[in-house]
Amino acid sequence: MKSYLLIMNRPARRFSAVHLVALLLLAALTGPVIAAAGTDSERFKILYDYALIADAAYRGKNGVEKILAAQGYVLTTHGELPGYGVSYFLATSDTAQQQILSVRGTSNVENAMVDVAFQLLANKPTGIKLHQGFALSADYIYDKVKTHLNRDYRIDTTGHSLGGATALILAMYLDAADYTVGKVITFGQPKVTNMSGSRKYSHLDVTRVVTPKDMVPLVPPLDPMDLMNMDIYWHLGTELVLQPGNTYSELEGVDSMMRATDFLNEMLTQKNLQHHYMTEYMNLITPKMVNARRVPYENDFSIYDWFNNNSENVKSGISAGPGHTAE
Numbered sequence: 001m002k003s004y005l006l007i008m009n010r011p012a013r014r015f016s017a018v019h020l021v022a023l024l025l026l027a028a029l030t031g032p033v034i035a036a037a038g039t040d041s042e043r044f045k046i047l048y049d050y051a052l053i054a055d056a057a058y059r060g061k062n063g064v065e066k067i068l069a070a071q072g073y074v075l076t077t078h079g080e081l082p083g084y085g086v087s088y089f090l091a092t093s094d095t096a097q098q099q100i101l102s103v104r105g106t107s108n109v110e111n112a113m114v115d116v117a118f119q120l121l122a123n124k125p126t127g128i129k130l131h132q133g134f135a136l137s138a139d140y141i142y143d144k145v146k147t148h149l150n151r152d153y154r155i156d157t158t159g160h161s162l163g164g165a166t167a168l169i170l171a172m173y174l175d176a177a178d179y180t181v182g183k184v185i186t187f188g189q190p191k192v193t194n195m196s197g198s199r200k201y202s203h204l205d206v207t208r209v210v211t212p213k214d215m216v217p218l219v220p221p222l223d224p225m226d227l228m229n230m231d232i233y234w235h236l237g238t239e240l241v242l243q244p245g246n247t248y249s250e251l252e253g254v255d256s257m258m259r260a261t262d263f264l265n266e267m268l269t270q271k272n273l274q275h276h277y278m279t280e281y282m283n284l285i286t287p288k289m290v291n292a293r294r295v296p297y298e299n300d301f302s303i304y305d306w307f308n309n310n311s312e313n314v315k316s317g318i319s320a321g322p323g324h325t326a327e
Contacts, residue, residue, distance in 0.1 A: 040248075040292035047209060047240075048285050050185040054158045055278045057087055057104030064089055072096065077148050081140055086163065090145045097153045098182065101170055103141065105161025105188070120194055120231065126172045128197035129231070131165065131190075138169040149174075154182040160278050161216055164189030164208075168236075172201050184237070185209065187281045188216050191233035198236035206237025211284060213275040215268065218260040241297055242284035249297035258299065 056067040078089035088103045120129040159167035164186030171184040184206045239256040241249040
């Protein structure tokens, strides 16, 4: 828990007019969210099916086969990353001419918070920079399943937590190898690449499902000062925020990234960890399968207030943030 809090409670740094302009430009580049086809309720029924398959990766072989059979799939192959306890499986539906890869996350949420601190390194298969730990997991799984992949079928990927990050990179590998990649649906997934990598694979159909208080999708956390660094971690795809009851919000680009500012003045507790569990995700999806309603995401953070307050603090010699003194 200690390392979890240290990562998320980073001190704020001074914000300049240059950073303000950079943020506004990013907001313009990301563009509006495009509504998904079909009704909202149908959409969440599909998400629940993927949640079941993502959750199945935490179960033994018999449990996996039972869940897959109910979804019309047959287990093709499964395995586990040596020494990490992270399992995966590939399932096939000949009727739908479709395959799906599912990867489980770590059983220790605190470890998940620490593991996402790995640096970005150049990745040959994708041609972009990726989180080195997630990429190594994807390398291992891809090598094990590639002989079972069907080029004539659509291949979807899914996963929870660190497994979701690996599932996204696997989709990138498949795309780079000219497979037909379908949906990529992840739950509580941390960031895997930078802004350049996100833009290169923006054509993928990625939906990142999150709960409002789950911190894992926000790490490494975004500091507005980092906006001058184009190599910072950056999410891709559409972020679906599971609000209470039948409501949800939808974000993309900088709007999604700035969601981390909700926690700038909030102490993190065990409750934040509980919001990362797969059971919490499934419980929040369930009521939306009947009558889902999209609502605006409310973020009290104002980039203009941040800029003005920090400028005034610098002029008056007031501390620029916890542990930092204005120069």
